[in-house]
Amino acid sequence: MLTKNLIQCRLKGDKIQPILLDTNHPERLAEAEELLAIFRQGQGMRKSELSSLLTPLLNNIRPLALGKGLYKLLEDRSIFSNPAELDYPEERRKLLTLSAKLLQNRQWDSPDEFRQALLQNAGEENPLLAQDGLYADLPENDSLVSFKDLNARQLLERYNIGQVQALLLSAECLELRVNSSEPAKLRRLCKYLRFFRLLCQIEAGKKGSDQEKLLRLQIDGPASLFEHARSYGLQLATFFPAVCTLETWQLRAEVQWKEKKRILTLEQSSELVCPYHIFGAYVPEEIKLFQSHFKETVPDWQIVNESPFIRGEGSEIIFPDLSFKNAAGELRHLELFHRWHAKRLPARLTWLEKHPKIPLILGVDRVLLRNPELEERLQNSIWFAKSGFFFRDYPSCEKTRQCLNQNK
Amino acid sequence: MTTAMFTLEFQDGTLLLSQSGAQIELPAELAQYCRHDPRVGCWRAEAFHYAEILTYLYQNKLPYQDLARAYQKLTLQFSEQRTARPYQQAALQAWMKARRRGIVVLPTGTGKSFLALLAILRSARSTLVVVPTLDLMAQWASQLEHAFQCPIGLLGGGSHDLQEICVSTYDSAVLQMNHIGNRFGLMIVDECHHLPGETYQQLARLCLAPYRLGLTATPDSPQQGNNILEPLLGNICYRIEIDELEGKVLAPYQTVTLPVELEEDELQEYQKNRETYLNFLHRNQLRLDSQQGWSLFLRACAQQPDGRAAFEACLKQRRIARNGRGKIQKIWELIQQHRGDRILIFTAENATAYQIGEQFVLPVLTHHSKIAERRQMLDAFRDGTYPILVTSKVLNEGVDVPEANVGIVVSGSGSIREHVQRLGRILRPSPGKKAILYELVSSGTSERYVSERRRQHRAYEKPDSMPT
Numbered sequence: 035m036l037t038k039n040l041i042q043c044r045l046k047g048d049k050i051q052p053i054l055l056d057t058n059h060p061e062r063l064a065e066a067e068e069l070l071a072i073f074r075q076g077q078g079m080r081k082s083e084l085s086s087l088l089t090p091l092l093n094n095i096r097p098l099a100l101g102k103g104l105y106k107l108l109e110d111r112s113i114f115s116n117p118a119e120l121d122y123p124e125e126r127r128k129l130l131t132l133s134a135k136l137l138q139n140r141q142w143d144s145p146d147e148f149r150q151a152l153l154q155n156a157g158e159e160n161p162l163l164a165q166d167g168l169y170a171d172l173p174e175n176d177s178l179v180s181f182k183d184l185n186a187r188q189l190l191e192r193y194n195i196g197q198v199q200a201l202l203l204s205a206e207c208l209e210l211r212v213n214s215s216e217p218a219k220l221r222r223l224c225k226y227l228r229f230f231r232l233l234c235q236i237e238a239g240k241k242g243s244d245q246e247k248l249l250r251l252q253i254d255g256p257a258s259l260f261e262h263a264r265s266y267g268l269q270l271a272t273f274f275p276a277v278c279t280l281e282t283w284q285l286r287a288e289v290q291w292k293e294k295k296r297i298l299t300l301e302q303s304s305e306l307v308c309p310y311h312i313f314g315a316y317v318p319e320e321i322k323l324f325q326s327h328f329k330e331t332v333p334d335w336q337i338v339n340e341s342p343f344i345r346g347e348g349s350e351i352i353f354p355d356l357s358f359k360n361a362a363g364e365l366r367h368l369e370l371f372h373r374w375h376a377k378r379l380p381a382r383l384t385w386l387e388k389h390p391k392i393p394l395i396l397g398v399d400r401v402l403l404r405n406p407e408l409e410e411r412l413q414n415s416i417w418f419a420k421s422g423f424f425f426r427d428y429p430s431c432e433k434t435r436q437c438l439n440q441n442k
Numbered sequence: 443m444t445t446a447m448f449t450l451e452f453q454d455g456t457l458l459l460s461q462s463g464a465q466i467e468l469p470a471e472l473a474q475y476c477r478h479d480p481r482v483g484c485w486r487a488e489a490f491h492y493a494e495i496l497t498y499l500y501q502n503k504l505p506y507q508d509l510a511r512a513y514q515k516l517t518l519q520f521s522e523q524r525t526a527r528p529y530q531q532a533a534l535q536a537w538m539k540a541r542r543r544g545i546v547v548l549p550t551g552t553g554k555s556f557l558a559l560l561a562i563l564r565s566a567r568s569t570l571v572v573v574p575t576l577d578l579m580a581q582w583a584s585q586l587e588h589a590f591q592c593p594i595g596l597l598g599g600g601s602h603d604l605q606e607i608c609v610s611t612y613d614s615a616v617l618q619m620n621h622i623g624n625r626f627g628l629m630i631v632d633e634c635h636h637l638p639g640e641t642y643q644q645l646a647r648l649c650l651a652p653y654r655l656g657l658t659a660t661p662d663s664p665q666q667g668n669n670i671l672e673p674l675l676g677n678i679c680y681r682i683e684i685d686e687l688e689g690k691v692l693a694p695y696q697t698v699t700l701p702v703e704l705e706e707d708e709l710q711e712y713q714k715n716r717e718t719y720l721n722f723l724h725r726n727q728l729r730l731d732s733q734q735g736w737s738l739f740l741r742a743c744a745q746q747p748d749g750r751a752a753f754e755a756c757l758k759q760r761r762i763a764r765n766g767r768g769k770i771q772k773i774w775e776l777i778q779q780h781r782g783d784r785i786l787i788f789t790a791e792n793a794t795a796y797q798i799g800e801q802f803v804l805p806v807l808t809h810h811s812k813i814a815e816r817r818q819m820l821d822a823f824r825d826g827t828y829p830i831l832v833t834s835k836v837l838n839e840g841v842d843v844p845e846a847n848v849g850i851v852v853s854g855s856g857s858i859r860e861h862v863q864r865l866g867r868i869l870r871p872s873p874g875k876k877a878i879l880y881e882l883v884s885s886g887t888s889e890r891y892v893s894e895r896r897r898q899h900r901a902y903e904k905p906d907s908m909p910t
Contacts (some may be wrong), residue, residue: 098744123815126805127822133803134828138781145774145802152803168800172810233481404449404509406462 035110035271036196038203040103043291050289050296052197054304055100057190065095066104066186073108073181081114082174100193107192111184114176120161122171129162191307195278198306199271201298204290207254208270213282214238214247214343214351221341224353226276227253230269236351249351278308324356324428332435335360341367344394347385350378354394358438366438370397370429380411387417395437396422397429448499450492452510452624455648457492460484471498489623490674493543493652510650513568513627516606520563522556522589527691530557533680537561537655544679545634545656545671550866551844552682552691554657555582558630559589565653567627568606572615572645574633576813577820581842582609582632599813612642619648628653631675635661635859638670646674659866660859684862684869692869693847695877699893701885702768712887715759722752763887764853765794772882773798776850777830784823784845787832788864790853795834798852807833835860837867844870849879853889854896861896 042053055062072087079087088105095101132155142148153163162168184192202208214220227234235252239245253270270287277283284301300306325337341357344367354367371379379398386392396418403409403424412418423429423437451458459468459476461484468476468485475495476485487495492510499506526534530553533546542565548554562569571586573579576599583594586607595605598614604622629649634656636642646654656675688694704712722728726742729735739756743749773787789795792808799806805819805828816836822828824845837843849868854860868877883893 093750123812123818126815127818129803130805131822131827134830137777137802138829141778141781148802163803166800168803169796169806172796235481404507405460406447 036103036106036193036200038200040099040106041197041200042097042099042103043197043201045291045296048295048297050201050291050298052194052201052298054194054197054306055190057187057194057305057307062190063186065091065101066189069104069108070183070186070189073112073178074183076178076181078177080175080177084178085174103193103196104189107189107196108181111182113179113181114173115179120171122162125162126168129156129160129168132156188309192309194304194306195275195309198298198300199274201289201291202271202274202287203267205267205270205298206288206290206295207252208285208287210251210253210277211284212249212251212277212280214249216281219280220249220343221353223276223280226273227251230273232269232273236353238345238351241345275308278306324431328431328434331431335366335435335438338365344392347381352382352394355397358434360438365393366441367394368397368429368434369394370399370425371402372399379408383411383415383418386421387415390417390421393441394421395441397425397434397437398422400424400426446505448504448506450495450499450506450508450510452489452512452650455489455620455623455644457487457489457495457510457650458482458484459487459495469498469502488647489650490647492650493541496652510624511627512624513651514606515627516566516568518563518566518590518592520559520589521591522559524556526556526560527553529682529687529691530560533557533682534560534564536680538564540676540679542628542653542655543676544654545658545661545675545677547658547661547678547681549682549684549687549692549869550659550863551870552687554632554659555585558632558655558657559585561630561653561655562586562590562607562628565628567653568625569608569628569630570615570622570626570649570651571607571609571630571632572612573609574612574636575836576611577816577836578632579609579611580817612636612645615645616641619645623649626651628655630655630657632657634658634671634675637674638662643670643674660862684865688869691871693871693875693877695865695869695879697865697879697881697897699881699883700772702766702772702882703885704762704766704768704887708762708766709886712759712762715755715762716888718755719752719759722746722748722755759887763884763889764790765797766884769852769882769884770798770801773850773852774802776848776880777802780848783829783848784826784843785830785848785850786837786843786846786864786867787830787850787852788837788854789832789834790855792834794853795832799832804828804830804832807831807836809834809836811836842870843867844872846870847875847877849877851879851881853882855892858896 044051044053057063068091069088072084072091076084076087092098092101092105095104129152133152136148136151136155142151149163153160156163160167162170212220212223224234224236232253237250237252239248239250253273277285280302282302285299287298289296289298328335328337335358338357338359341354344352344354346352352369355370356368358366358368369382371382379396379402382396386394386396398412403412412422415422421437421441423433425433447462449458449460449462451460458479459472472485472495475491476487478484479486489510496506496508498504529548533548534557537544537546542561546554546557548557558571571582573582579596579598583596586594586609590607592607593605595603595608596610597604597608597618598611602618604625608626610618626649629646629651631637631646631654635658637646637656654675656671661678661681662671684692722742723730723739726739726746728739728742730739732738740753743753746752777785787795787798787804789798792810795806795808798804805822807816807819811819819828819831820843823831823843826845831837831843831846846868849864851861851864854864865879868879881893883889
């Protein structure tokens with residue numbers, strides 16, 4: 035990821051736009067290719083040697099920050115190690131102890147006289163007494179062990195994504211407009227929202243209108259209400275590549291730039307490319323555990339890989355956490371309510387009571403029972419007694435099974 | 443109708459305030475800390491307002507349940523034999539009187555950490571000590587363990603061990619505070635002048651600790667940052683300066699500024715580059731002493747055809763002034779002159795520190811030094827195996843090297859704070875100790891102005907050898 039000081043952007047009024055590279059531009063591709071060639075052939079080279087090869091190239095790239103940004107991305111993909119076969123700290127300890135003794139023993143007329151004495155005592159062949167030998171294990175002397183290769187276009191694409199991510203690090207909120215006709219990708223997006231503990235409100239366009247397929251996602255972190263709190267910027271930035279996997283999207287974010295609030299807008303025509311080929315492959319640990327345990331202990335139901343979106347009350351869209359199917363082909367969806375999105379629970383309950391045929395069951399974190407009104411509402415709900423259950427932190431397979439069977 | 447009951451919860455570095463039973467309008471005294479969060483249907487506040495919110499609910503007898511707090515009341519054994527000095531006692535009283543929220547300003551070497559131990563003892567709540575470096579983390583952990591004879595948690599440097607008394611680096615605290623911000627009743631922020639930074643202030647914002655103690659030797663002026671520190675830690679509740687403690691708690695000291703001539707070729711090179719650099723500044727009407735000066739200069743360098751040459755000239759003239767050959771010779775002379783003393787050599791840049799280290803075969807400590815070797819070097823300096831230690835900035839603050847009695851500032855910034863902190867390194871008292879701080883300044887260069895700028899502190903208001 036790029037850092038804020040490497041961002042290239044344009045300001046116009048209250049708008050901020052990252053200067054995205056044309057990833058087909060022959061000159062840019064050639065510059066990227068030259069940098070890549072050095073990293074590809076640089077195995078075994080010291081950082082300082084790499085730097086001496088790269089500096090003339092980087093100095094020719096305009097603006098200079100672009101060169102620095104590309105270098106940062108390449109360095110992030112490299113593994114360096116200390117080439118020393120010597121145990122430098124130990125050898126240094128011995129030599130420095132000897133040097134200290136000699137310095138303390140007597141007055142020396144000149145540094146040369148002192149060095150001669152040191153050579154005699156430590157041995158002329160001591161590698162630490164060669165030029166720049168004492169601290170030869172400094173980071174700039176680390177050598178390149180491996181480099182995760184990519185092609186020139188991919189490097190430029192990563193630079194573009196990196197620019198947006200660096201801006202989102204100081205974002206206060208993010209609004210996404212996406213087309214609901216890509217359910218699989220949207221589901222992946224929603225999984226990521228949950229994984230990064232971002233708060234999200236999803237609204238659908240009015241039924242029957244030309245915006246029927248449009249979804250509006252308002253995304254931010256819990257502390258977004260406060261001026262100074264942007265601790266969720268990293269989550270927003272890390273989440274962003276998932277947006278680029280969608281065919282149609284528009285993004286609007288409020289970002290802090292040099293102590294002013296600026297508006298960042300982007301859309302699919304920005305041609306940003308998600309750098310992760312298997313971005314959707316990550317499954318949080320608790321879900322993995324639940325899935326494997328469920329498979330072992332609940333033979334009559336199986337977890338369905340993809341959950342559909344369900345239209346809720348008004349324009350609200352419900353994204354179930356898990357979906358299940360039994361041998362008879364019956365489908366049930368499970369929505370979980372944790373403390374950070376408890377507000378919608380009463381309305382959801384009322385809606386489900388009115389529409390008992392919706393194949394949705396609810397799991398509610400027990401922590402929500404601390405609210406006496408909500409507790410009373412749940413205890414008195416006949417629908418919840420049949421189609422809902424309580425859990426702590428994450429639901430158990432047995433509770434889920436019981437509820438699925440009750441709801442048949 | 444049931445009575446309104448407030449519930450306070452901690453969520454990701456914020457407080458959620460909800461009501462059940464009869465809904466009453468949120469009193470203005472509480473509303474000033476809270477915003478209504480429609481996403482969760484209740485009020486939300488930054489965690490550091492916990493004390494104010496709770497105090498209001500309690501004092502106004504409003505029923506509440508506190509589900510936010512997850513810190514403990516501790517029963518502590520104190521095995522420190524030392525007794526508090528009068529000024530430490532006074533500082534503790536002042537802090538307690540300020541409702542255990544405030545900043546104490548004490549010079550380096552006067553026992554800030556002992557004061558912190560007393561504050562922990564008196565507060566007896568789960569405590570987090572936040573420090574800027576890994577060296578300080580290790581130093582604090584060892585002092586806390588010795589004082590309280592209990593396991594001390596560490597956050598940072600690869601450790602994630604949460605205990606009732608815990609030490610964390612600033613960086614780790616920022617990363618973890620979302621999750622652990624309700625685990626501590628007392629937060630001690632060492633070297634708290636770093637806290638106003640945009641990122642670091644988050645660690646204080648996301649934590650609900652009602653008791654807070656900031657420690658520093660060099661606070662910012664109110665214009666610089668205390669307006670940020672005040673709500674996060676409290677006001678300065680006690681302050682005492684170096685010169686008030688010299689010869690009593692601190693070693694008597696002398697500061698000596700040594701002018702060093704540049705050699706002829708260096709002087710010519712310096713003047714040529716300085717002219718290029720100054721011409722560029724004048725032509726663009728730039729002043730580097732203004733707040734935005736440096737960034738405006740960089741922008742101009744990036745935009746103009748001769749910008750790169752001006753930038754390189756700027757760096758070159760500074761490098762010559764900071765590291766002239768005369769300075770290296772002078773260091774050698776001082777090393778010879780102070781044979782038997784414990785010498786710290788300070789530089790502005792790592793490269794100069796390593797250059798001196800290579801030339802005179804001396805131990806060099808920078809942020810590149812690995813933890814184990816860093817410890818070994820500090821131990822060897824303390825026990826006298828290494829009588830000289832070269833460093834750039836890592837020893838500017840906090841790390842305890844009481845044996846040092848000679849400081850040589852080869853180069854540095856114009857920061858008063860940096861200079862006072864460097865002086866502080868050599869002032870820890872011991873019988874018969876007299877400390878001396880040398881400052882090497884290249885004659886006929888801009889270093890003279892830098893030196894004047896960083897000496898604008900009462901610790902330097904004594905006669906020395908600076909020629910007029």
